[in-house]
Amino acid sequence: MGILKVGLIGLGRHGMRYARHLLAPHPPAKLVAVCRRNAQEGLAFAQAHHLRFYQDPHALIADPDIDAVLVVTVPSLNVTIAEDAIRRRKPLLIEKPLTVTAQEARRLTELATRASVPVMTAHTLRYDAAIGELKAHAPLLGPWRYLVLTARMEHRPHSSEEVRAWNGRGALLEIGIHLLDLVRFMTGERVREVNCELERPVPGAPEDRGWVRLTTTSARVCMVDVSRVSGTRTTRVEIVGEHGQGLADWSASTVQLRTRSGETLSRTLPPTPTIVSVIQAFCHAVETGATMPITAYDGWRAVELAEACYRSAERGHPVQLPREDERDD
Template sequence: MGKLTVAVVGCGSIARNRHLPEYAGEEDVEIRAVCDVVNERAVEMANMYGAVAYADYHEMFKDEEIDAVSVCTPNALHAPVSIAALEAGKHVLCEKPMATSSEEAEGMINAAEKSGKKLMIAHNQRFVPSHQKAKELIASGEAGRIYSFRTTFGHGGPEGWSVDGKRSWFFKKESAFIGAMGDLGVHKSDLIRYLLGEEISEVGALVENSAKENIDVDDNAVCILKTNSGIIGTLTASWSYVSSEDNSTIIYGENAILRLEDDPVNSLIVHYKNGEIVKYELGQIQSNDDGGQTSTHVIENFVSSVLQDRPVPVSGEEGKKSLEVILAALDSSETKQLVQLN
């Protein structure tokens, strides 16, 4: 096929800062349409990228020229919009968390199978160089058996990042469904599954709303996770880290400790048991603090998967498993019990 013709649903911050500029940077892509319930936003982005503005995504999906769609809406709309796009015969790149329930995620996966179109979830942490290198060191056995880990993602909250500031949908349960755990925690449940190459079998969590006023979703969560092979560790997600962002992960293995995104200069530092220390400068992870790296590599991976007709690097099934860890954490916090995952 020639150029990939794309449309973006939702013209908030993630579309403005990631999807639209990254699509525009791909020479094989034409941005054909944008959609937002706030008309001025859609018009502004349409003018910027030479696209057509829509207020209703159902109308937009009638355009047969659109090959692929990015879903950049509030979380509660991810599943309905993705399913509508797949049923209209479009490939879909959906932001995370992919859905608000296992059933919704399953519906998206089924819609993709039925339509024969691709469904990719935008878990960008898999494309961070330090994470890819660490996965390699773990998979090759260089780090030895893995015993434990801790992974965290925290910053001051979406007010500084969202186009709506303090009035953002991120803080409203009906549109966001979950707070810091959906915004940040699901990145880390996906990352841990990716790094260790294992599924999470057990989850315990305390999920709180303790730092921000007038919000009805979580802003601080601490989880304990256990994998199939018995690796145990912690996952924290927070909107209450008031200075700089923390996006670090530490893996404790038999032969080495791997420190990922824990040092401002060296994105991966490996401390070997014999005292040797290896530092990798692999380029920093993208951050909302400073614009970060120019590309999340999500868009380029999606585009090339569609154009070359190969499997997407983060499938709907993968997105669903990462979501289910977060759902289990919410369940654990409510029931005060450890939750088993199949």
């Protein structure tokens, strides 16, 4: 197989990041077509970069010259796009969250599994260098007492169209989904209980603040703090262990560790675009037939945690998650 030829669905703020990396020198895949609902802007972009343009995502998927599809659109559209690509046996890279609901995520995952079509969920923070460095040095901290994950982002108003596209969900699904996935990634464990509080600027609006306490199967406590209320941002993962503490700031690309034996680490890492790493990993798996490093199953589990958070906040008490052998067939 030569270089993988891909089509990109979605040229919004985040989709443009994918496009820029794919159009840079020595890309991991060849971008041959793009899709955008705004035909005027999409066509102008395609013509400027000598790409084919489609306003209809299903027309892009049907293009026989496209080997794989990258989906960077609002999550409420992911299911129908993915189902079409799976029917046409085209590998998929889907930007997080995989879907809006756990039921949709499960259906998509099971459809891809039955069809043996590879699907990767773009939980990009798994490829962040600072987080990776913290995870690699975590054994120095001894048994973990708890994990703290924080993403306090700048306030950004949402249009009524965006609110509908996200099914009324806010900061927890938009930003917190990163952190919920990191809980499983950092601990290697399943979450058995979530307790969540959400705040909304006005009743009925998408939430702009969320605090979540998650408990894993080994009773490890993980705290998630997510918001979109400030003019600045704080982004970090903190491990509090019996022998020391460690912190990774993925916006600043810094890692700090300190142990009771006097060992210290303070490092600023060169910035590494996580989207490039994700695309490279996806292309490698498609080209070699390897298992996707972040599967549709991983995407499903993150959405399932988010949904449990919403239930907990609505009911005002913790929600238990079923074991694998307790899930409905």
